[in-house]
Amino acid sequence: MMADLATYVLTALGLVFFVAGTVGLLRFPDTFSRLHALTKADNLGLGFIALGIAFQTETWAQLAMLALIWALALLAAGTVAQLVARAALATTQEEE
Amino acid sequence: MTLTYYALTGAVLVGLGAYGLLAVPHLIRRIIAFNLMGSGLFLFFGAAGARGGVPDAIPQALIITGIVVALSASALAVGLVVALARRSGKAFLPDDYPADDEDRAP
């Protein structure tokens, strides 16, 4: 029962961060601030969701897989944000 | 009921893909439309295979085969588009824009 409650609260919290990140993506003016919104808010949101689901796992292996998914998503998001930022920087410099 | 949703979604996707394949001139978008058609058909087929309660393994295996074949067909199509662009400098078929072709003639 407590585990279910924890799942509800944590996934809801995660969703709030996702909504915030999406609003930022849609409303922020340039690529860099959009990236900021996307990587910061969404990674945290995913972390909360993973943590929430962790309360539903039955074995340690499932828990480890969840942690692995979160770590890989974090790594990929960080790398992609860097690459997009670099590409955006190159285009803005070309335009100037 | 759930299955009907997915089957009808698949049917609409096939129609949408057919529209894109016929009406959209950019060849990369045509490849996308072709893929939409394929995956819509898979969705329809998969939903039909799941009507027995548990999803039937035979449609699933055929769909996995289909997804892989769709990728190889797309790769070949992309190769053709790149080769066309290398020769003509265009990412669309000249037949779609005959007038445009005359403008470019020396």
Add this chain to the structure above:
Amino acid sequence: MTLALDLALCVLILGVALASVAGGGVFRAVIFFITYGLFVAMAWARLGALDVALAEAAIGAGLTGVLLLAALGRLRRMNATSPPHRTGLHLPAAFAGAALACALGWAWFALPAPSPPDLGPVMPQSGVGNRVTAVLLNFRAWDTLLESIVLLAALLGVWMLAQDKDWTAPLGPRYHAQAGGVLASFGRLLPPVGLAFGVYLVWAGADSTGGAFQGGTVLAAVGLVALMSNVMRPPRVSQGVLRAALVLGPAVFLCAGLLATASGGAFLSLSPALAKPVILTIEVALTISIAVTLALLVIGASGDGEYAP
């Protein structure tokens, strides 16, 4: 509640599909198509077809996305002109599409009640526990054998589109990655994890979700990341190891089929006693071939000619 979830998912699928067909900009269309693939993978998971969900996410969204993005990059470097944007509806095409959708919709309600063949009694003879794997590598092995050959034929087709002078040049476009930069570190960090996961998917595929195609795709993706981050040197058509890897899967599959004929059975029939080891051997060989073929299909023919002045 779950009905609402399915309905929302269907609406999302149709929305992103529409955006990828009719939205403005080709780059946007490709991004929407990748999103579409992920939504469809979720739909497969909702339908209970987990093996298909994995294949769709890895191949439909992942590899096809990389393929299309790379194609856009090549077109841009060649300064290929895009067609002028057409506004308005193309009426004959819209009519054809709507007719097709309606016909399929009608067919759904006209379908006879299902009577799926029951695989339960024959599963113990198949040598594996995952029904989809049993169908792919035992009951309908013909399909899978021919499919592996189709992959090979498509790759030959892609290679044949290269210009003569590029035949021995490194395959695919040239990638730039700063030594010691983020991409280079990503390219060193991800492959070990990806390799382990790909091998796990193949191994697990015998009894639970996974299999040669899904595992092979993950391995192909690992190869692509290694190529893009310049951790691995781009391959060439002339490499013997590469060619051997390409034909290994179909060759082992054919040999297994012929051995069955030699021992008195039909082509590709597996005796229940030997099924498990034979399927495992075929799967390992097939995974290697699938991984190499898919990665090469995605990077395409040599792009050196495109850089000529």
